[in-house]
Amino acid sequence: MKLPSASYWPRISKCRLSGVKELWTEEESGEWAKRGTAIHGYLADVMSGKSKPLGNVPKEYREDCEAITTAELPVECEKRFVEQAFAYDVPTGQAVAFAADGHRGYSDAEDVVHGTADVVGLMADGGVCILDWKTGHHRVDPAARNWQLRVLAMAACVVYRADHGVLALHYTEDGWTDVAEFDAFDLAAWEAELRQMAGEISPDAPPVVGSHCKGCPAFRRCSAQTAMIRQLATGSNTIASDIQSMLAPETARLAYERLQTVKAALAHVERAIHAYAEEEPIALGEGRYYGPAPGPERIVNHEEVYQLVKQVSPDGAITDQLNTADWKTSKERIQKVFGKNDASKLIEILRQRGAIKKSVTIREYRKGA
């Protein structure tokens, strides 16, 4: 069976169904994921001792990277490897290490879990330290019971012949590092548990709903989620009262988790309706529609703006103020820098050159309005 990579195992440890790759649907890589990739690349360059690591970071994420407290390994290590990829063979417990080369895609081999550790340290006492950077605000499973770290540690211990070590999660937003130690007994228990979990991944596994459903690649095809969406769509739902009835001290946490799942389901429904309306405006009655409608004017060609502003302000002072060096500015900023009258002349020229156009947004509108 083709097994998911290490980062999916914290969710699989709670819901085996989420590990069925045949149920996965491609999710677009969102803005948050792109930011995470940029920060990981930056931290890898910092840890590798590259000069001017900010130089490789896309401009839009440089401020975020500058604000980061870069993590050192929480224990003293004699050697360290950045972006170290592993393949762990679940049935045999064998593992190999290979260079991740900065890309985070993995090949599909049977019964093997692939994964990349942000940093692996080899400790003076023969142990290994696995460090993973977390770039969002969201707290993941603690280091002491985090299956992403556990799988990476199991592979690293085979490759570097270690039987103990340290797991660490460093949260780049607030600089906190969550650290946990492990020993040979833990490794043996994890090995058995991982084998059991891998054997339980099946389309027939029961869905286990919880806050871990957020971001699940099987979400769209998950029977529990589709049933809930159907309930929401038909209006015959008792979801709100169900959640409310869980508001007792012993079940409040479950109520909160249920609410997060409902919110995630709603976000999926919203995206689906949005995509449908983009192709086919939805008639809402009384002349109202939900679909593509003219939105505010937007700059669509930043280079054209840059060239025009350079013509009227050749000394570069205004291009700097407009931040057009990376060709990104806004109509509002042009108005602020040039004043209302000059700005409207510039904006008119930009309209004629097709550099400013009316945008299209998906929203409610009235036909003919």
Ligand code: SF4
């Ligand atoms: S959405 Fe939740 S219940 Fe469904 S497969 Fe994913 S983790 Fe399991």
